[in-house]
Amino acid sequence: MSASGHEWSTLLATADALRAGSLRARALAETALARARRVDETLGAFISLRGDEFLAEADDVDRRRAAGEPLGPLAGIPVVLKDNILTRGHRTTAASRILEGFVPPYDATVVARLRGAGALVLGKTNLDEFAMGSSTENSAFGPSRNPWDAQRVPGGSSGGSCVAVATGVTAGALGSDTGGSIRLPAGFCGTVGMKPTYGRVSRYGLIAFGSSLDQIGPITRSVEDAAVLLGVIAGHDPCDSTSSAEPVADYLAESRKDPAGLRVGVPREWLGVEGMDAEVLTAVRGAIEAASRVGMQVQEVSLPHAQFAIPTYYIVATAEASANLARYDGVRYGLRVPEPDLQSQYRSTRSRGFGAEVKRRIMLGTYVLSSGYYDAYYAQAARVRTLVRRDFTNVFRDVDLLIAPTAPFPAFRIGEKSDDPLAMYLSDVFTTTMNLAGVPALSLPCGFSRSGLPIGCQIIGPDFAEGTIFRAARALEESFGLADRHPIVA
Amino acid sequence: MKIGRDEVERIAQLAHLELTSEELGRLGTELSSILSHVEVLASVDTSGVAETFHPLEYGGPTREDEPRPSLGAEEATRGAPGGAAGAFLVPRIIG
Numbered sequence: 001m002s003a004s005g006h007e008w009s010t011l012l013a014t015a016d017a018l019r020a021g022s023l024r025a026r027a028l029a030e031t032a033l034a035r036a037r038r039v040d041e042t043l044g045a046f047i048s049l050r051g052d053e054f055l056a057e058a059d060d061v062d063r064r065r066a067a068g069e070p071l072g073p074l075a076g077i078p079v080v081l082k083d084n085i086l087t088r089g090h091r092t093t094a095a096s097r098i099l100e101g102f103v104p105p106y107d108a109t110v111v112a113r114l115r116g117a118g119a120l121v122l123g124k125t126n127l128d129e130f131a132m133g134s135s136t137e138n139s140a141f142g143p144s145r146n147p148w149d150a151q152r153v154p155g156g157s158s159g160g161s162c163v164a165v166a167t168g169v170t171a172g173a174l175g176s177d178t179g180g181s182i183r184l185p186a187g188f189c190g191t192v193g194m195k196p197t198y199g200r201v202s203r204y205g206l207i208a209f210g211s212s213l214d215q216i217g218p219i220t221r222s223v224e225d226a227a228v229l230l231g232v233i234a235g236h237d238p239c240d241s242t243s244s245a246e247p248v249a250d251y252l253a254e255s256r257k258d259p260a261g262l263r264v265g266v267p268r269e270w271l272g273v274e275g276m277d278a279e280v281l282t283a284v285r286g287a288i289e290a291a292s293r294v295g296m297q298v299q300e301v302s303l304p305h306a307q308f309a310i311p312t313y314y315i316v317a318t319a320e321a322s323a324n325l326a327r328y329d330g331v332r333y334g335l336r337v338p339e340p341d342l343q344s345q346y347r348s349t350r351s352r353g354f355g356a357e358v359k360r361r362i363m364l365g366t367y368v369l370s371s372g373y374y375d376a377y378y379a380q381a382a383r384v385r386t387l388v389r390r391d392f393t394n395v396f397r398d399v400d401l402l403i404a405p406t407a408p409f410p411a412f413r414i415g416e417k418s419d420d421p422l423a424m425y426l427s428d429v430f431t432t433t434m435n436l437a438g439v440p441a442l443s444l445p446c447g448f449s450r451s452g453l454p455i456g457c458q459i460i461g462p463d464f465a466e467g468t469i470f471r472a473a474r475a476l477e478e479s480f481g482l483a484d485r486h487p488i489v490a
Numbered sequence: 491m492k493i494g495r496d497e498v499e500r501i502a503q504l505a506h507l508e509l510t511s512e513e514l515g516r517l518g519t520e521l522s523s524i525l526s527h528v529e530v531l532a533s534v535d536t537s538g539v540a541e542t543f544h545p546l547e548y549g550g551p552t553r554e555d556e557p558r559p560s561l562g563a564e565e566a567t568r569g570a571p572g573g574a575a576g577a578f579l580v581p582r583i584i585g
Contacts, residue, residue: 105565198545212544238553242544245551311528322505329506331578336571342581343506351508359507363498363517364524366505376532382541384534389542421520422527438545 007035007168008486011077011225014171018076021065025076025120029058032078032122035489036169042490043145043154045163047083047093049123054078057120074232075118080164080173082157083124084131085216086205087111090121094207095129095139098353099334108205109240110174110216110233117232122170125160129355130325131181131209133157134427137418138357145414147189147487148453152411155185155427161219162189167489172229173219178210179313180407180431182217183443187406187456190445190485192226192473193219195431197463198438199244201230202237210320211242213313213435222483223444223474227251230466246464254467259475260295262468264288265399267303270430277409283447283455284405290446290479291403296472301399303391306433308384313432314425315368315381322365328353360421389437396462401472405430406443406456434460442469445482491525493518 006014006028017023033054040046061076081087084094086104088111093099111121128138136144136159144159146152147166154163158175162185165173175182177195186193194217201216208214218229231251237243266288271281292298330336330349337348354362368377395402407427417424434441439462446457459476461469477483498518502509509517563576572579 101569101571103569105561105568236551241552242546244546305534308531308534311531314524315528315531326506330571331580332567333569334571338581340581342583345581346506347508350506354507359509359513360517360520362505362507363501364521367493367501367521367525370501370504377528379541380531380534380536381528382543383536383539384531385542386539387534387536389545422523425524436545 006031008221009171010222011171011220011228015074015077025058025061026055028076029055029078029120032169035167036123036164039164039167039169039489043147043150043163043167044142045125045144045160045167045169046123047095047126047141047160048091050090050121054120054122061118061120072116072118074114077119077172078122078170079114079119080123080125080161080170081111081121082127082161082173082175084127084176084207085111085174086207087121087124090124092124092207093140094131095127095141096353096355096358097140097335098328098350102334106205109202109237111205113233125158125164125173127160128157129358130207130321131157131176131178132321132357132361134180134184134424135417136160136185137414138355140355143414146411147489149411152413152453153188155188155407155411157181158193158219159185162186162191162193165191165219165221166487168486171220171225174216174233175219176206176214176216177435178213179317179435180428182219183406183431183441183456183458184427186219186443188411188454190454190487191219191221192223192442192444193217194226194230194442194466195434195440196230196234196466197440199242200234200440200464200466202240202243204237204239208324210317211324212320213317223470223477224252224255226442227255227470244464249467251467251470255470255474257471258295259472262296262401262472263399264291264296264298264472265301265395265402266298267306267402267404268300269303269306270404273408273429275408275426276405279449280405280407280409280455284457287446287457287476288403290476291472294475294479299399301395301402303395303433305384305387305391309388309433309436310425310429312381312384312388312436313428314364315377316385316436318361318365319369319378320365322362322369325358325362357421385436388433392437392439392462400461400465400468402460404458404460406458410449410453410455430458439463440466440469442473444473444477446476446480448485491522491529493521493525
């Protein structure tokens with residue numbers, strides 16, 4: 001197998017070709033790097049690329065393979081990382097001016113694990129500043145564009161990672177998901193993307209946004225590849241006290257099990273949402289029928305508090321963000337706007353360094369935590385969060401999984417929602433619920449609109465049921481038959 | 491819920507942000523609109539419901555508190571603005 005014409009291969013097939021010696025890591029790396037540059041020119045997917053270092057690492061894999069040395073399961077596989085995941089010795093920006101010049105002194109645990117498995121980091125992808133956004137328009141480095149229609153957004157905040165995977169730059173990427181930031185762009189770009197259970201993947205080295213909501217997860221073109229990538233990055237990490245000691249299953253094996261007999265619930269509240277696009281509704285209904293066809297037992301269920309997810313989320317997430325982003329003060333890293341006294345230096349640095357959406361969220365978060373408002377807003381949201389989580393506990397007594405839309409509409413036009421923060425927030429109406437509850441959810445392509453835009457649906461499970469999610473998702477993916485549909489790359 | 495200009499200024503102060511006059515006006519309108527949207531939460535009956543600050547129901551695993559190697563001061567401060575090896579430089583605080 002030659003490297004050109006390889007861009008749509010799965011991560012599993014590529015790893016096999018590398019192991020068999022029919023594909024060399026160097027050839028694959030050169031092709032990926034050239035494609036990354038091309039895609040970046042038209043769609044703005046990257047904040048930074050690793051060039052010579054990346055190629056040298058590929059050479060090293062070829063040399064070690066030729067010498068018969070033991071290699072990891074992903075040896076020579078290029079991956080890209082959302083640029084809020086720390087990479088030792090390689091600048092990490094969170095798409096913010098406030099981290100100007102910042103070069104992390106350590107790798108995030110997920111990066112160390114990927115490198116340990118032999119994967120090669122090709123570059124860092126674009127995002128909404130500090131992962132705050134649903135469109136990848138709020139980046140200090142300019143917006144990313146949707147590969148299916150460059151006038152539209154790729155979704156966010158992990159837009160760059162989804163663009164890179166959708167356009168065949170790499171087979172795998174990592175993103176982070178605080179309120180839908182993996183699943184929404186995966187849906188808009190036609191890729192698979194998973195937010196694992198809170199605590200499944202270490203957050204050590206992930207630039208914090210909402211610490212009780214953030215999870216890192218895989219973005220791929222196939223369900224099996226997502227299972228493989230999650231298997232590499234999941235597991236307890238002594239550096240993250242919120243990472244779980246729950247054993248990591250063999251997700252690939254789980255994904256290949258027969259899904260017949262799985263009980264799948266359809267939350268009735270989510271199919272009647274106001275403003276839902278008719279083509280999305282048709283595609284999701286098709287997915288529900290497909291679930292029955294492959295032997296799953298479908299029933300209607302209720303999540304009565306899901307309607308409160310967006311207001312609850314925007315209080316909890318902004319409150320946590322305002323606390324997390326207090327650390328950017330020009331003292332220890334990144335941008336400093338020098339002033340004669342410390343207080344003015346804090347204010348000048350932060351005012352110059354943060355973009356409009358980040359300031360808006362810091363302000364909202366500071367407000368809901370401030371004296372006199374804490375109980376009415378933050379504490380009440382934390383109580384409603386209990387009810388949201390309880391809904392899931394209740395439905396998962398009756399069903400194994402849930403199926404739902406990923407977003408109420410396909411990718412919207414660049415600029416369409418930029419002037420209306422509330423309209424932008426409502427893009428996340430089907431995704432934030434799972435971050436509040438902590439449960440895992442995967443988005444996979446289930447159809448296309450008449451104008452050729454991908455439509456995603458979510459498979460949701462109880463805590464640590466990623467294996468069951470993969471099992472249902474792989475069967476649905478096969479029945480949709482969309483795996484060979486790719487955007488045209490200029 | 492209407493957030494006036496004074497209130498926006500008070501929050502900005504708490505958040506260590508210096509806002510332009512244009513930002514003060516715009517944020518007042520935007521925060522008011524977002525807060526109106528979240529006001530629906532007040533109508534939810536949460537009597538007797540405990541707060542969830544964290545989705546984990548299991549206790550996080552703990553480890554022995556033993557010293558381990560870590561980044562040294564030199565490396566941890568290398569990227570700091572102001573450039574003093576092994577330290578963070580700030581403007582003088584005490585006269």
